[in-house]
Structures are given as structure tokens and as C-alpha cells.
Amino acid sequence: MSVTENLAEVRSRVENACIRSGRSPEDVTLIAVSKTKPVEMIEEAIRCGMKHFGENKPQELRDKYEQLPKDLQWHMIGHLQRNKIKYIIDKAALIHSVESVRLAEAVSEEAVKRGITMPVLVEVNAAGEETKFGVSLAETEAFIRDIAPLPGIRIEGLMTIAPFTDDPETNRPYFRALRNLSIDIGNQNIDNVNMRHLSMGMTGDFETAIEEGATLVRVGTGIFGERNYSL
Numbered sequence: 049m050s051v052t053e054n055l056a057e058v059r060s061r062v063e064n065a066c067i068r069s070g071r072s073p074e075d076v077t078l079i080a081v082s083k084t085k086p087v088e089m090i091e092e093a094i095r096c097g098m099k100h101f102g103e104n105k106p107q108e109l110r111d112k113y114e115q116l117p118k119d120l121q122w123h124m125i126g127h128l129q130r131n132k133i134k135y136i137i138d139k140a141a142l143i144h145s146v147e148s149v150r151l152a153e154a155v156s157e158e159a160v161k162r163g164i165t166m167p168v169l170v171e172v173n174a175a176g177e178e179t180k181f182g183v184s185l186a187e188t189e190a191f192i193r194d195i196a197p198l199p200g201i202r203i204e205g206l207m208t209i210a211p212f213t214d215d216p217e218t219n220r221p222y223f224r225a226l227r228n229l230s231i232d233i234g235n236q237n238i239d240n241v242n243m244r245h246l247s248m249g250m251t252g253d254f255e256t257a258i259e260e261g262a263t264l265v266r267v268g269t270g271i272f273g274e275r276n277y278s279l
């Protein structure tokens with residue numbers, strides 16, 4: 049299957065999940081996760097009208113940004129080391145993976161240096177998996193209150209990477225917990241915090257995530273095919 053065919057299928061599944069759950073398709077943005085994939089495949093997705101792309105390595109995001117049209121929106125979705133913020137600070141539209149005060153401070157500092165405000169999401173480890181980054185559900189509100197005053201960032205919501213599973217239903221409780229937390233935090237009206245985004249759902253579970261309120265879904269394999277890390 050080509051990127052064009054895959055995209056048509058993923059888009060129709062996104063739309064159907066919206067219709068099923070009484071949501072407007074405009075409220076859900078499909079992010080094509082292009083990590084490890086060549087620029088040519090991204091160009092095919094662009095010809096199909098895609099504007100949002102996700103990468104998990106800062107240098108790869110920077111290199112692709114430089115080779116492709118400047119009207120795209122790049123999403124930094126992977127673990128970010130503080131010394132690599134400089135590669136993406138003026139290129140990423142949104143950083144999905146802020147999960148420590150030190151990282152938030154460093155992003156803020158780089159943004160202030162460039163005179164910008166960086167929109168960020170807080171990464172939540174909703175299932176409490178040991179292998180995953182992210183703040184626990186219980187600590188998220190306090191964490192947000194700690195970093196909200198930083199001058200170079202604006203908190204725009206929550207992100208989670210749900211467990212890998214063959215049955216998306218098993219992730220529904222995590223998606224629901226994230227949405228409920230996002231509503232609770234939104235109701236606190238914390239300065240410099242809005243909860244407009246819920247970044248959740250990947251190839252295996254994006255329809256369930258949409259049914260539970262995702263506004264950003266991050267789909268890689270379903271659009272570009274399996275990744276080969278041994279290349």
C-alpha cells in the first residue's frame with residue numbers, strides 16, 4: 049500500500065470515529081509520524097494535503113524541516129534532552145513531551161533567548177509503565193502549577209503514550225483518565241495554562257482515543273508502513 053492509499057484509509061477511519069462519537073472532524077488533527085522515513089514519503093503525504101508531521105529525534109526534525117516547505121507544522125513527540133532543545137526551538141510548532149521541571153525550564157530559557165513563546169504539552173504516564181517517561185496522573189496538576197509561571201512556554205494540554213496492545217479497548221481507561229484530568233485542570237483556570245489539546249492515540253488505538261476526546265492523534269505505521277530501525 050502506498051502512502052496515498054494508507055492516508056485515505058486512516059483519514060476515513062478518523063472521520064468515522066468522529067461521527068460515531070458525535071465529534072466534528074475539524075476538532076481532530078491527524079499528525080503523520082514520519083520518524084525514520086525518507087523525505088520522499090513525506091512529500092507524498094504533503095501532496096495528499098498533510099500539514100502536520102511528528103518526529104521523535106531533534107536532529108531528524110531539524111534536517112527534515114530544512115528540506116521541506118516551510119508551511120508545515122512539526123510536532124516534537126519524543127523524549128527531549130535539554131542539550132538538544134536548540135535544534136528544534138524555532139522549528140517545532142508544539143512540543144508534546146515536557147515531563148520534568150528541568151526540561152520545562154530549559155525549553156523556556158531557549159524560547160526567551162529567541163523572543164518566542166513555545167507551546168508545550170505535558171507528557172503523562174497514564175498507565176504508570178516503568179519503561180515510559182511522563183508525569184503520573186496524580187502529580188500532573190502540581191507539576192503544571194510549578195511550570196506554568198515560566199515565561200517562555202505556554203501549556204496547551206496533555207499527551208500520553210498508551211501501552212502497546214493488540215486490543216485498543218484495554219487503553220480506553222487511560223484515554224478517559226487523561227481527558228477527565230484535562231477537564232479538571234482546565235476548570236482551575238491556572239494562568240498561562242489552557243487544556244485545548246489532548247494528544248493521544250497511535251496506529252493501534254487512535255479510534256478509541258478519538259472516541260475518548262483526542263484532539264491530536266499521532267499515526268506513523270498506519271500511514272508510512274512499518275519502521276526498520278536496523279537500516
Ligand SMILES: *Cc1c(COP(=O)(O)O)cnc(C)c1O
Binds near residue numbers: 083209250266
Ligand atoms: C512512533 C510514535 C508514534 C507513532 O506510532 P505508530 O504506532 O507507528 O503509529 C506516536 N507517538 C509517539 C510518541 C511515537 O514515538
